Amino acid sequence: MQHLTSELDKNAVLKAIRSCLPPDRMTVELHEPFFSGNEWRYVKECLDTNWVSSSGKFVDAFERKLAEFTGAKRAFAVVNGTAALHISLKMAGVDMNDEVLVPDLTFVATANAVTYCGAIPHFIDCEERTLGIDAKLLNSYLKNITELRENGCFNKITGRKIKVLIAMHTFGHPTDLEPLAATCKHYHLTLIEDAAEALGSYYKSKHVGNWGQFSILSFNGNKTITTGGGGAILTNDEALGVRAKHIATTAKLSHPWAFNHDEIGYNYRMPNINAALGVAQMEKLPEYLKRKRALALRYKEAFADLAGVTFFEEPAFAKSSYWLNAILLDKELKGELDPLLKYLTENGIKSRPVWTLMHKLAMYRDCPRMDISVAEDIESRLINIPSSAFL
Amino acid sequence: MQHLTSELDKNAVLKAIRSCLPPDRMTVELHEPFFSGNEWRYVKECLDTNWVSSSGKFVDAFERKLAEFTGAKRAFAVVNGTAALHISLKMAGVDMNDEVLVPDLTFVATANAVTYCGAIPHFIDCEERTLGIDAKLLNSYLKNITELRENGCFNKITGRKIKVLIAMHTFGHPTDLEPLAATCKHYHLTLIEDAAEALGSYYKSKHVGNWGQFSILSFNGNKTITTGGGGAILTNDEALGVRAKHIATTAKLSHPWAFNHDEIGYNYRMPNINAALGVAQMEKLPEYLKRKRALALRYKEAFADLAGVTFFEEPAFAKSSYWLNAILLDKELKGELDPLLKYLTENGIKSRPVWTLMHKLAMYRDCPRMDISVAEDIESRLINIPSSAFL
Numbered sequence: 106m107q108h109l110t111s112e113l114d115k116n117a118v119l120k121a122i123r124s125c126l127p128p129d130r131m132t133v134e135l136h137e138p139f140f141s142g143n144e145w146r147y148v149k150e151c152l153d154t155n156w157v158s159s160s161g162k163f164v165d166a167f168e169r170k171l172a173e174f175t176g177a178k179r180a181f182a183v184v185n186g187t188a189a190l191h192i193s194l195k196m197a198g199v200d201m202n203d204e205v206l207v208p209d210l211t212f213v214a215t216a217n218a219v220t221y222c223g224a225i226p227h228f229i230d231c232e233e234r235t236l237g238i239d240a241k242l243l244n245s246y247l248k249n250i251t252e253l254r255e256n257g258c259f260n261k262i263t264g265r266k267i268k269v270l271i272a273m274h275t276f277g278h279p280t281d282l283e284p285l286a287a288t289c290k291h292y293h294l295t296l297i298e299d300a301a302e303a304l305g306s307y308y309k310s311k312h313v314g315n316w317g318q319f320s321i322l323s324f325n326g327n328k329t330i331t332t333g334g335g336g337a338i339l340t341n342d343e344a345l346g347v348r349a350k351h352i353a354t355t356a357k358l359s360h361p362w363a364f365n366h367d368e369i370g371y372n373y374r375m376p377n378i379n380a381a382l383g384v385a386q387m388e389k390l391p392e393y394l395k396r397k398r399a400l401a402l403r404y405k406e407a408f409a410d411l412a413g414v415t416f417f418e419e420p421a422f423a424k425s426s427y428w429l430n431a432i433l434l435d436k437e438l439k440g441e442l443d444p445l446l447k448y449l450t451e452n453g454i455k456s457r458p459v460w461t462l463m464h465k466l467a468m469y470r471d472c473p474r475m476d477i478s479v480a481e482d483i484e485s486r487l488i489n490i491p492s493s494a495f496l
Numbered sequence: 497m498q499h500l501t502s503e504l505d506k507n508a509v510l511k512a513i514r515s516c517l518p519p520d521r522m523t524v525e526l527h528e529p530f531f532s533g534n535e536w537r538y539v540k541e542c543l544d545t546n547w548v549s550s551s552g553k554f555v556d557a558f559e560r561k562l563a564e565f566t567g568a569k570r571a572f573a574v575v576n577g578t579a580a581l582h583i584s585l586k587m588a589g590v591d592m593n594d595e596v597l598v599p600d601l602t603f604v605a606t607a608n609a610v611t612y613c614g615a616i617p618h619f620i621d622c623e624e625r626t627l628g629i630d631a632k633l634l635n636s637y638l639k640n641i642t643e644l645r646e647n648g649c650f651n652k653i654t655g656r657k658i659k660v661l662i663a664m665h666t667f668g669h670p671t672d673l674e675p676l677a678a679t680c681k682h683y684h685l686t687l688i689e690d691a692a693e694a695l696g697s698y699y700k701s702k703h704v705g706n707w708g709q710f711s712i713l714s715f716n717g718n719k720t721i722t723t724g725g726g727g728a729i730l731t732n733d734e735a736l737g738v739r740a741k742h743i744a745t746t747a748k749l750s751h752p753w754a755f756n757h758d759e760i761g762y763n764y765r766m767p768n769i770n771a772a773l774g775v776a777q778m779e780k781l782p783e784y785l786k787r788k789r790a791l792a793l794r795y796k797e798a799f800a801d802l803a804g805v806t807f808f809e810e811p812a813f814a815k816s817s818y819w820l821n822a823i824l825l826d827k828e829l830k831g832e833l834d835p836l837l838k839y840l841t842e843n844g845i846k847s848r849p850v851w852t853l854m855h856k857l858a859m860y861r862d863c864p865r866m867d868i869s870v871a872e873d874i875e876s877r878l879i880n881i882p883s884s885a886f887l
Contacts, residue, residue, distance in 0.1 A: 140543050148539055148769075152531050157724040157773065158717020184575045184725065187763035201614075213746060213757045220760050223592075223614060326549020326767070333548040333767030334575065355604055362837050364851040366604045369611050369859050372578035376717070376724030378539075379767070382548065446753050460755040468760050 113413050113434065113441040115448045121411055122454050122490055125403040132453040133491040136327045136429060141495075142389045147381035159354075161377030163384050168337070170387040171322070175304075175312040177339035179346035182375035182383065183353055186301040186323030186336035190218035190271075192373060193319035193338060196349050197269045197295040199224045204260055204473065206270040206294070208238050209463045210480040215271055215299050216463050227260070227267065228464050228474035233433075233483060235420045237280025238272055244288055246475040251292060258292045263473055269295045274303035274313055276489070277329075277428030278419055282308050282316040297321070301336070304329055305394040305426035314339045319349070324379075329393055329428055329494065330386035332379040393494035394426060400496050401427040413438050417487070430492045439485040446488060457489045504804050504825065504832040506839040512802055513845050513881055516794035523844040524882040527718045527820060532886075533780045538772035550745070552768030554775050559728070561778040562713070566695075566703040568730035570737035573766035573774065574744055577692040577714030577727035581609035581662075583764060584710035584729060587740050588660050588686040590615045595651055595864065597661040597685070599629050600854045601871040606662055606690050607854050618651070618658065619855050619865035624824075624874060626811050628671025629663055635679055637866045642683060649683045654864055660686045665694035665704055667880070668720075668819030669810055673699050673707040688712070692727070695720055696785040696817035705730040710740070715770075720784055720819055720885065721777035723770040784885035785817060791887050792818040804829050808878070821883045830876040837879060848880050 126133055151157050164182055171180035183189050199205055201223035207216050209228040216226040229246070232239035251267065252259045258267045270289050272280045282298075289296040300306070300314045301323035307313065314320035324335035338353075340346040356370030375383075401416075408416040415433045419425035434441060442458060449456040462484055464474045517524055542548050555573055562571035574580050590596055592614035598607050600619040607617040620637070623630035642658065643650045649658045661680050663671045673689075680687040691697070691705045692714035698704065705711035715726035729744075731737045747761030766774075792807075799807040806824045810816035825832060833849060840847040853875055855865050 138546050138548055140546070144543055145540060148543070149536060151724075152535055152539070155529050155531070156717075157529060157722060159725060185763045213748075213755070213761070214763060217746070217760055217762070221612070326547075331548060333542075333769040334550060334763075334765070355608070357604075361841060362846075362848040364604070364848070365857070366852075367858050369608055370604070371608070372576045372605060372725075374725070376770070378724040378773070379769070382769070450752060455753075457753040457755070461757075466756070467758050 113438050113445060115445050117411055118414060118445060119449060119452050119454060121407040124407050125400060126491065126496055133455060134493065135455045135457060135489060135491055137493045138326055138331045139393060139493060139495045143385040144382050147385050148378060151378045151381045157378040158376050159374040163377050163380040164375060167380040167383040170384060171337050175314050175339055177314055178341045178343055180337050180339050181350045182380055183336045183338065183373040184375055185325065185334050186321055187214040187218055188373040189321035189336040189338045190214060190299065191221045192349050192353050193297050193321055194218055194222050194269060195352065196319060196345055197297060199268050202265055204265045204267045206267060208273045209474060209477045210236065210275065210459060210483065211273045211463065212460050215273060216469055226469060226472050228472060228477065230475055230477050230479050232479060235280050236275035236278055238285060239479065240281060240284035240288055247292055258294060260473065267294060269297055271297045271299050273299040274306055276431055277302045277306050277426035279303065279306050279308040279313050279423040279425065286316050302428040303426055305390060307424040309422050315341060318342065324383060329426055330390055332375065332383040335375050335379050335383060396494045397427045397492065400492065401430055404430055408432060428492065429489045431487050431489050434486040442485060455491060459484050459487050504829050504836060506836050508802055509805060509836060510840060510843050510845060512798040515798050516791060517882065517887055524846060525884065526846045526848060526880060526882055528884045529717055529722045530784060530884060530886045534776040535773050538776050539769060542769045542772045548769040549767050550765040554768050554771040555766060558771040558774040561775060562728050565778065566705050566730055568705055569732045569734055571728050571730050572741045573726060573728045573771055574764040575766055576716065576725050577712050578605040578609055579764040580712035580727040580729045581605060581690065582612050583740050583744050584688050584712055585609055585613050585660060586743065587710060587736055588688060590659050593656055595656045595658045597658060599664045600865060600868045601627065601666060601850060601874065602664045602854065603851055606664060607860055617860060617863050619863060619868065621866055621868050622871050624870060626671050627666035627669055629676060630870065631672060631675035631679055638683055649685060651864065658685060660688055662688045662690050664690040665697055667822055668693045668697050668817035670694065670697050670699040670704050670814035670816065677707050693819040694817055696781060698815040700813050706732060709733065715774060720817055721781055723766065723774040726766050726770050726774060787885045788818045788883065791883065792821055795821055799823060819883065820880045822878050822880050825877040833876060833879065846882060850875050850878050
């Protein structure tokens with residue numbers, strides 16, 4: 106007799122996960138840093154030479170490595186991904202009472218950065234294939250609610266200008282960038298890629314972060330590589346890049362002694378000591394990505410025959426960083442999500458659901474949004490499982 | 497025959513400075529970090545235990561040490577002093593189109609943080625005795641331009657509400673806090689202390705940072721102690737402190753797995769690896785302060801008989817950290833400021849003038865302000881000279 110689909114075999118899920126992990130680890134975190142290279146040497150060099158603060162050779166070296174790896178013309182390092190988003194939105198001209206299209210399924214920083222500009226996030230649904238924005242749904246929605254005027258795209262309902270679309274590569278899986286770029290072109294929107302989770306992810310054989318006017322990365326402690334706290338901005342526009350770096354560095358004009366600033370700036374530059382970690386981590390990135398891909402493959406096999414659960418795989422057009430592996434319960438099993446989270450956690454496997462959807466958060470409840478059915482369905486069925494590179 | 501007062505003996509100034517510094521150093525920076533303790537050990541411990549990011553035992557330990565040293569009830573560590581100011585202003589309820597009284601003589605971050613809240617900085621003159629806000633001038637100014645209503649203090653000219661006064665302890669010299677606190681009380685303004693430069697400074701035998709509702713510190717690479725980049729918020733209000741920490745930590749609600757945020761938050765927490773530096777530096781702080789005071793005393797003696805130049809001493813009511821030593825040219829010699837800066841710099845002594853006054857910066861030119869004669873006079877005569885703790 107077949108299992109009732111309303112009953113998930115939680116122990117089988119636990120066993121499938123355990124079978125992919127080193128047997129000696131009782132408790133396995135979701136994502137931990139992995140320091141196996143020159144971290145120690147480079148940080149010591151910072152201390153020995155007194156160069157721990159902003160500016161310094163490791164910041165330059167880290168930025169060069171990031172640009173080289175991603176193929177972007179310029180990269181510059183900031184204190185975190187949120188700061189990178191804030192600067193990118195500023196550079197795109199986002200201002201008081203503008204609207205910015207933001208995936209409803211994202212980490213809260215994506216929406217928060219919009220509010221830092223005095224603008225309003227406008228939430229968009231995603232597709233199950235990529236966990237990113239669904240370009241088709243977006244297009245028909247924008248057709249209904251916007252009006253294209255000479256000076257841009259306006260929300261007919263709120264009267265506000267829509268200036269930017271932020272595309273997010275969820276858990277490292279590239280969103281479908283080409284149709285989104287086409288939508289942006291049609292509606293005169295600036296595209297920003299939130300690639301916080303996607304260092305090492307490729308869209309049609311090119312590294313993500315090369316479609317937006319700006320793209321951002323994160324090196325928080327839970328990311329594929331970490332600088333303690335940190336982020337970066339990528340751009341292929343040399344002039345915009347220079348200006349973005351300027352406003353992220355308190356907009357100080359260069360001078361041997363005078364302190365002069367020509368616009369409102371931010372104190373967002375990454376300290377040299379954090380960049381020292383970054384340089385060492387970048388040296389190891391190809392190895393970490395290989396290890397993470399191998400773990401994803403093991404998960405894929407382990408879940409291949411398990412009823413009620415599907416391992417989330419990269420979209421066909423993409424190569425994912427597999428930053429954070431995910432499984433999806435069958436639709437009939439959504440009631441099992443919380444019990445499964447509890448069961449895994451109790452048994453030493455740290456796991457988590459997706460972020461609470463943006464439109465459900467108290468401060469974003471009244472923001473404009475389209476129908477969010479797909480993200481709501483995913484929210485009720487997705488669980489992230491351990492993904493550290495050393496596993 | 498006496499020297500003409502319009503001619504400064506630049507070589508004598510250079511010699512006076514050199515006489516206070518170690519003879520083996522050709523080029524002397526304004527302020528460099530000094531790592532002479534457990535920095536290396538603690539940072540290595542972060543790497544060895546994988547705890548480099550936010551949360552972690554060094555963040556807790558650093559915060560405890562800061563609270564203990566300053567006597568504030570709570571301290572919490574953030575990415576830099578600018579972020580600390582931003583959060584403090586938010587907590588004081590500063591909002592769109594409010595006004596905040598800010599010293600005209602300050603680093604640009606003080607004013608920038610006000611604009612991050614959508615508010616407008618309103619610039620106040622200083623006194624030569626402290627380099628901080630002149631409470632007497634401020635009082636007569638506020639008497640003229642404000643109206644006290646039931647719901648607060650309003651600028652009669654702009655119609656905007658004035659909510660906060662930021663008092664800054666310039667170069668570590670405590671501003672005269674009691675009269676400023678009295679002014680704040682009278683005008684229903686919240687007092688915030690910008691103590692970015694004043695760790696180790698005492699006002700009437702109590703550490704600064706205990707008069708404002710919130711006070712902020714900075715641990716940038718040029719400060720008395722450094723964490724690479726970093727800052728902290730001090731408060732004696734337990735409940736406000738908890739809430740400030742919450743919004744600086746993306747306003748995430750505590751839960752074993754769920755991601756829920758109950759208000760717009762910021763990604764401002766200090767990473768553990770930076771806090772590790774901070775703990776080691778705090779262990780050395782008393783020694784560094786002693787060394788800095790000894791250097792200031794040497795400067796004082798060296799400049800005692802030098803015509804045309806006065807070494808800036810802490811106000812009588814205060815004990816200063818002497819973060820950044822300063823000399824003041826006689827009023828007749830203001831034309832010599834730039835030539836002296838050039839001369840010192842060319843001869844290996846890094847020096848600098850005060851910051852360009854806020855009301856002269858392009859983005860703040862049109863902000864409200866009182867007469868700024870004293871700060872303008874000081875700007876034309878003050879030079880900072882090398883002050884590192886290891887000198």
